[in-house]
Each structure stands twice: as structure tokens, then as C-alpha cells.
Amino acid sequence: MGTQGGTGPEAASAAGAEAMVILEHARAAVDPALRAAVDSLPGAMRRIACYHFGWEHADGTPAAGNAGKAMRPALVLTAAAALGGPAARAAAVRAAAAVELVHNFTLLHDDVMDRDTTRRHRSTAWSVFGVPDAILAGDALQALALGMLAEDPHPGARAAVSRLAACVVELCEGQQVDTALEARAPAEVTLDEVLAMAEAKTGALIGCACAIGALYAGASDEDVDALDAFGREAGLAFQLIDDVIGIWGDPRHTGKPAGADLAARKKSLPVVAALASGTAAAGELAELYAAPYAPADLDRTVLAVEQAGGREWAQDQAADRMSRAMDELARAIPDPESAGGLLSLAEFVTRRTA
Amino acid sequence: MGTQGGTGPEAASAAGAEAMVILEHARAAVDPALRAAVDSLPGAMRRIACYHFGWEHADGTPAAGNAGKAMRPALVLTAAAALGGPAARAAAVRAAAAVELVHNFTLLHDDVMDRDTTRRHRSTAWSVFGVPDAILAGDALQALALGMLAEDPHPGARAAVSRLAACVVELCEGQQVDTALEARAPAEVTLDEVLAMAEAKTGALIGCACAIGALYAGASDEDVDALDAFGREAGLAFQLIDDVIGIWGDPRHTGKPAGADLAARKKSLPVVAALASGTAAAGELAELYAAPYAPADLDRTVLAVEQAGGREWAQDQAADRMSRAMDELARAIPDPESAGGLLSLAEFVTRRTA
Numbered sequence: 001m002g003t004q005g006g007t008g009p010e011a012a013s014a015a016g017a018e019a020m021v022i023l024e025h026a027r028a029a030v031d032p033a034l035r036a037a038v039d040s041l042p043g044a045m046r047r048i049a050c051y052h053f054g055w056e057h058a059d060g061t062p063a064a065g066n067a068g069k070a071m072r073p074a075l076v077l078t079a080a081a082a083l084g085g086p087a088a089r090a091a092a093v094r095a096a097a098a099v100e101l102v103h104n105f106t107l108l109h110d111d112v113m114d115r116d117t118t119r120r121h122r123s124t125a126w127s128v129f130g131v132p133d134a135i136l137a138g139d140a141l142q143a144l145a146l147g148m149l150a151e152d153p154h155p156g157a158r159a160a161v162s163r164l165a166a167c168v169v170e171l172c173e174g175q176q177v178d179t180a181l182e183a184r185a186p187a188e189v190t191l192d193e194v195l196a197m198a199e200a201k202t203g204a205l206i207g208c209a210c211a212i213g214a215l216y217a218g219a220s221d222e223d224v225d226a227l228d229a230f231g232r233e234a235g236l237a238f239q240l241i242d243d244v245i246g247i248w249g250d251p252r253h254t255g256k257p258a259g260a261d262l263a264a265r266k267k268s269l270p271v272v273a274a275l276a277s278g279t280a281a282a283g284e285l286a287e288l289y290a291a292p293y294a295p296a297d298l299d300r301t302v303l304a305v306e307q308a309g310g311r312e313w314a315q316d317q318a319a320d321r322m323s324r325a326m327d328e329l330a331r332a333i334p335d336p337e338s339a340g341g342l343l344s345l346a347e348f349v350t351r352r353t354a
Numbered sequence: 355m356g357t358q359g360g361t362g363p364e365a366a367s368a369a370g371a372e373a374m375v376i377l378e379h380a381r382a383a384v385d386p387a388l389r390a391a392v393d394s395l396p397g398a399m400r401r402i403a404c405y406h407f408g409w410e411h412a413d414g415t416p417a418a419g420n421a422g423k424a425m426r427p428a429l430v431l432t433a434a435a436a437l438g439g440p441a442a443r444a445a446a447v448r449a450a451a452a453v454e455l456v457h458n459f460t461l462l463h464d465d466v467m468d469r470d471t472t473r474r475h476r477s478t479a480w481s482v483f484g485v486p487d488a489i490l491a492g493d494a495l496q497a498l499a500l501g502m503l504a505e506d507p508h509p510g511a512r513a514a515v516s517r518l519a520a521c522v523v524e525l526c527e528g529q530q531v532d533t534a535l536e537a538r539a540p541a542e543v544t545l546d547e548v549l550a551m552a553e554a555k556t557g558a559l560i561g562c563a564c565a566i567g568a569l570y571a572g573a574s575d576e577d578v579d580a581l582d583a584f585g586r587e588a589g590l591a592f593q594l595i596d597d598v599i600g601i602w603g604d605p606r607h608t609g610k611p612a613g614a615d616l617a618a619r620k621k622s623l624p625v626v627a628a629l630a631s632g633t634a635a636a637g638e639l640a641e642l643y644a645a646p647y648a649p650a651d652l653d654r655t656v657l658a659v660e661q662a663g664g665r666e667w668a669q670d671q672a673a674d675r676m677s678r679a680m681d682e683l684a685r686a687i688p689d690p691e692s693a694g695g696l697l698s699l700a701e702f703v704t705r706r707t708a
Contacts, residue, residue, distance in 0.1 A: 041523060042524070042527040044530040045523060045526055045527050045530065109490075109493060112489065113486040113489060113490075132467040132529075132530070132533050133533075135463055135467060135489060136526040137526070139459075139492075139493070139522065140522070142493065142496055142497065142522075143496065143519040143523050144523060146497070146500040146501070146519055147515065147516055147519025147520060147522075147523075148519075150504050150512060150516055158504060158505070158512075161500070161501065161504035161505075161515070162501055164501075165497040165498070165500055165504065168493065168494070168497035168501075169395060169399060169497050169501075170396070172399055172493050172494040172497070173397065173490075175490055176490050179487075180398070
């Protein structure tokens with residue numbers, strides 16, 4: 001990390017400010033295409049999708065809207081601009097909307113499978129409209145995404161549909177492995193397994209977003225693959241930091257109760273690393289995880305993950321992934337100025353503390 | 355009906371025999387592409403899909419396989435052949451496999467939503483692998499279908515993906531309306547509503563299959579639309595006959611207990627027509643449907659639907675739809691010999707008694 005950007009806190013803060021601007025611009029560029037696509041859906045599908053995106057209340061009245069950070073569409077546009085300039089960025093707006101539709105289709109279905117009742121501070125779609133409606137709205141968003149990309153006359157569109165469809169298959173397999181791992185005893189889950197699962201569940205779509213941006217810039221196969229690898233590595237770093245925040249993050253910033261991941265006995269990356277460490281703390285953690293959660297045990301559990309090296313491993317691993325991401329990026333875009341936007345986005349999501 | 359084919363029982367039987375041959379040939383042509391596509395899926399997604407298609411048992415050992423009639427791929431290939439000859443038929447094999455993948459993705463999800471435990475005489479995928487796995491396998495099949503069609507270099511492929519994606523949206527809306535109608539009081543459901551729902555749920559994909567066949571034959575926009583309309587009308591006739599069989603079919607042939615649709619208080623097309631008839635029998639049927647099902651009432655319920663004109667309406671309506679289907683077909687393919695295969699398939703599915 002920092003081979004192309006600065007490394008001090010000032011540089012991080014500057015990258016953060018730049019990232020916020022990039023995200024805001026991307027949201028402004030993509031929202032009209034996203035809304036037009038969702039508006040093209042028939043009655044119930046449109047209503048459920050508009051609720052999910054935060055554009056409407058459950059009764060169909062307009063809502064202020066909090067459709068998330070739009071990280072993935074921002075990566076599509078920023079990658080297109082980095083490799084092909086403003087024209088490529090402008091041409092990639094539909095593709096960016098398609099990627100965001102795919103992301104949201106998976107959120108709708110994941111919430112059904114995980115029985116999560118809250119997302120973006122609102123009730124999840126299935127908990128408002130019922131499970132069948134949420135499944136169907138997710139199905140419709142996937143079809144909308146791949147269909148609108150296939151209709152795009154841009155020469156990069158065909159390869160983009162192909163990549164996005166393959167990415168959906170990988171996301172599905174990742175989610176399936178995740179639910180299967182959750183059902184297994186902690187000691188029977190290996191670090192390689194959770195890393196592979198996290199790459200499929202989180203890295204794949206972030207990599208795909210960057211690759212699609214490259215395709216819309218007319219980049220070579222090698223550069224498209226390098227952008228995919230950049231996104232995958234940065235995505236995995238993002239997930240590692242997310243897992244660290246899930247244990248040590250400040251509840252006032254995360255919006256989740258302290259230790260929620262540990263209370264749910266989640267096999268997050270730092271926990272599996274701690275369990276696999278062969279330390280005395282690993283044994284204590286295994287014992288704690290084998291028993292039902294008791295609030296009085298939370299501090300001991302947090303400490304055991306730390307003492308077993310889970311936090312340090314995750315932070316080192318995140319730095320290592322970010323360094324690999326930078327190498328891939330430098331391979332495709334040697335000019336630091338052109339790569340600046342992608343660097344800022346990658347640093348922004350992996351340096352945050354909540 | 356019968357404007358281009360024969361009308362007597364011998365003609366029907368000849369059409370039936372020809373249809374069986376067409377279906378068998380289509381299955382043989384499409385199965386390798388279908389299996390290759392499913393085999394390309396990663397671990398769990400592949401396993402669940404192979405189980406669903408009847409190719410494997412739940413433990414992964416090979417099964418004899420009963421993957422259904424393959425009506426939709428047969429329509430793709432037969433429409434392509436009718437408008438473009440053997441070369442178009444051969445070129446459309448991947449597209450036919452994609453349509454069959456979409457059909458099966460909807461079956462996987464419909465079974466989850468309807469909590470159906472049996473399909474093709476086997477336990478449904480969700481009842482074997484769990485709801486999350488069945489949702490994910492359906493998602494993966496949709497992505498596989500649209501992705502493999504988008505990758506097809508054939509000049510008709512882009513419009514085909516666009517049609518197939520739009521069709522998925524329509525199928526989703528149709529299934530949503532179906533579940534919404536089931537929750538409403540029978541007297542509050544109109545005939546127009548159930549007809550529109552049946553067109554979206556059943557007609558849309560059959561029409562799309564025919565339209566995609568036409569696209570792969572390089573047909574004009576008008577002919578593609580006519581083939582779509584042919585399939586939609588024939589699909590609605592199919593659904594009407596299916597609903598008649600659901601009430602008056604011989605349980606020895608249907609494989610379902612007598613009156614299963616009535617016992618489940620389904621708002622099938624003949625039932626809604628009967629309820630809307632304004633006859634004395636309609637009043638009796640409404641009373642019966644308002645009460646919980648009792649086996650002793652079955653005969654009276656069947657009779658009430660018949661006396662209220664539900665059976666006759668459905669049969670007349672099916673004949674009317676078939677006649678419109680024939681008109682659309684004749685518009686695109688005036689030569690009866692070229693249209694013969696599509697006629698046989700349409701007559702086969704609407705003349706069957708089980």
C-alpha cells in the first residue's frame with residue numbers, strides 16, 4: 001500500500017475526501033439510469049424495488065432515499081475513466097447501473113436467506129412485502145441488469161454481460177458456501193475456506209465492477225484481467241477490515257451493538273485465524289464459541305481473538321491484499337495520476353474505522 | 355383451430371405422434387448443451403441443478419433423469435426450423451438450452467414460494483437441500499441462461515437476451531400477481547385479472563421461446579412478434595386446458611388426486627369464470643369455496659363449476675385462443691408444411707386429456 005499514494009494520515013484523509021467526491025459524482029451520474037431501469041418494471045416489481053432502494057415508503061409515497069454508498073458503480077466509472085478518459089466514463093453509466101442492480105438483487109435474496117430484518121436503517125423488503133415478493137423482486141432485478149447490459153450497443157457490452165453473469169454464479173456459490181460454513185463446527189472450518197468464500201462473496205463483484213469499467217474503456221484482455229484482480233484483492237482487504245470493525249469497531253460509529261458478530265458466533269476472518277493459531281487463547285476461544293452467547297463473556301471473547309493473533313493477522317492480511325491490489329493496478333495503469341481515483345476508493349474503504 | 359391442420363381425432367392423433375417425435379428430437383439436440391452449461395457451474399450450484407434436472411440423486415450419484423417434456427426448447431428449435439430451415443435450427447440449440455434454463459430457474463423458485471414438496475415425482479430441491487440453496491441455484495441458472503445467450507456470437511443473440519430478460523421480468527410479475535390473487539376473496543378476483551396473470555405466468559415464456567426461434571432464423575421484426583403472439587395464445591390455451599384437466603381429469607392419468615385444485619381452493623380459470631357467471635350455481639360455488647374443504651363436498655363443487663358454465667367457457671376460450679394462435683402463425687408462416695411442426699406442438703399440448 002502507498003506505493004503510488006501517500007502513506008501518512010494526511011494522505012489518507014485527502015484520499016478519503018477525494019473518495020467521497022468520487023462516490024457522490026458516481027451516484028449523481030448513475031442514479032437517473034438506475035431509476036429509469038427500475039421504473040420500467042411492472043407494478044409490484046417496481047414497487048418492491050423502489051422500497052428496497054429507499055426511494056419509496058412501503059405505501060408507495062416518495063422517500064428521501066438512502067440507497068447505499070454506490071461503491072460498485074463508482075468503481076465501474078472510475079476504472080473506465082482511468083483507462084479511457086471522460087468519454088469512456090460517460091459510456092459506462094448504464095453498465096454501472098447494471099452492476100448496482102446485480103448488487104441489490106443479491107442483497108434482497110441474502111436478506112431472505114439470512115432472515116435479516118434491517119438494512120440501511122429500514123425494514124428489509126421481505127419483512128415488509130413477504131418472502132415470495134422479495135425473491136421475485138430480486139429475480140426481476142437480475143434480469144433487468146443483464147438485459148439492459150445486453151441491449152447496450154457499446155462494443156464492450158457483450159463481454160461485460162458475460163463477466164457479470166459469471167460473477168453472479170460466483171456470488172451464489174460464495175453465499176452457499178457461507179451458509180454451509182456457518183452450519184459447521186468452528187474447528188472444522190479452515191482459513192483457506194473462509195478466504196475463498198470471502199473472495200467469491202465480496203471480491204468477485206468488486207473485481208467485476210473494475211473489469212467492466214476497463215471493458216468500456218476498450219482495454220486489452222490483460223488490463224481487464226488486472227483490473228479484475230485489483231478489485232478482488234481490494235475487496236478482500238475491505239472484507240478483512242469490515243470483520244475487524246465488526247469486533248473492535250466503536251458501536252457509536254458502526255450502528256451495530258458491540259461484539260454483534262461474536263455474539264452471533266460468526267466465523268469471521270479474524271475469528272477463524274485466531275482459532276487456527278494453535279495458541280492457548282485459541283483453545284479458550286474455541287471453548288467460548290462452543291457455548292451459547294452470554295453478554296458477560298463478551299470481553300473475554302474479544303480478548304481471546306486478539307491474544308490469539310486474529311486482529312493482527314487480519315490487519316496484516318488486509319495490508320498484504322492492498323499491496324497486491326496496488327501491484328495489479330500499477331500493471332494496468334502505470335501513471336499514478338490516472339490511477340488516482342481507483343487508489344482513493346481502495347484506500348477509502350480499507351482505511352475506514354467504521 | 356384446424357384451419358391449417360386436420361380436425362378429426364385421426365388428425366389429432368397424427369399431430370400427437372408427430373409432436374412426440376419433435377419433443378424427443380429436441381431433447382436429444384438440446385440435452386448436451388444443457389448438461390455442458392450446468393456442468394460449468396461450481397460445486398454446490400452444479401449439484402443442486404443436477405438434482406433438480408433429474409440427472410443425479412441427492413447424494414450425487416447418477417439418476418435415470420426425467421427433466422420434463424422440454425416443450426420450450428422444442429418450440430425454439432421448431433420455430434427456427436420453420437422460418438430458417440435446418441441451419442437455423444442447428445444454430446438455435448444454445449438458445450433453446452438457455453430458455454430451458456430460465457424455465458427451470460422459475461420452477462426452483464416457484465417451488466420455494468409455493469412450498470411444493472413434489473415435482474416430476476421427486477422431492478423438490480428446496481425440500482432436499484433447504485430454501486437458501488434452492489434460491490441460490492435458481493439465481494445461478496438465470497445468470498447461466500442469460501450469460502450463455504449473451505456469449506453466443508449469432509447475430510440474433512443480442513435481441514434474444516433482451517427478450518428473454520424482459521420475459522423473466524414478466525414471469526416474476528405474473529407469479530407475484532398469482533400469489534396476491536390467491537390471498538384475495540374469490541368474489542374479488544375478476545376474469546380479466548386471472549387471464550392476464552396466466553398470460554404473464556405461462557404465455558410469456560412460451561411466446562418468448564417461439565420468438566427466439568424466429569430471431570435465430572433471421573426473421574423480420576413482424577414475424578418475430580407474430581411468433582411471440584402465437585406462443586402466447588397457444589400458451590394460454592394450454593393453461594386453460596390444464597385447468598380443465600385439474601378439475602375433470604382422470605386421476606389415473608394426471609397423477610394428482612381428483613379435484614386437487616378445488617380442494618386447494620385454487621382460483622383457476624374455470625372456477626373464476628363460474629364464479630363470475632351470475633348463475634345460481636355461481637352462488638352455490640361461492641358458498642362452497644368460502645367454507646373449508648370437505649371431501650364429501652367435492653362432487654357438488656365439481657358440478658357447480660360445470661353448471662355455472664366454467665368448463666364450457668374454458669373450452670370455448672381455449673379454442674378461441676388456439677384460433678388466434680393459428681392466425682398469428684399463418685401470418686408469419688403462410689406455408690402449412692413449414693408451419694406443421696409448430697402446429698403439431700400446439701395441438702398436442704391443447705388436445706391432451708392429462
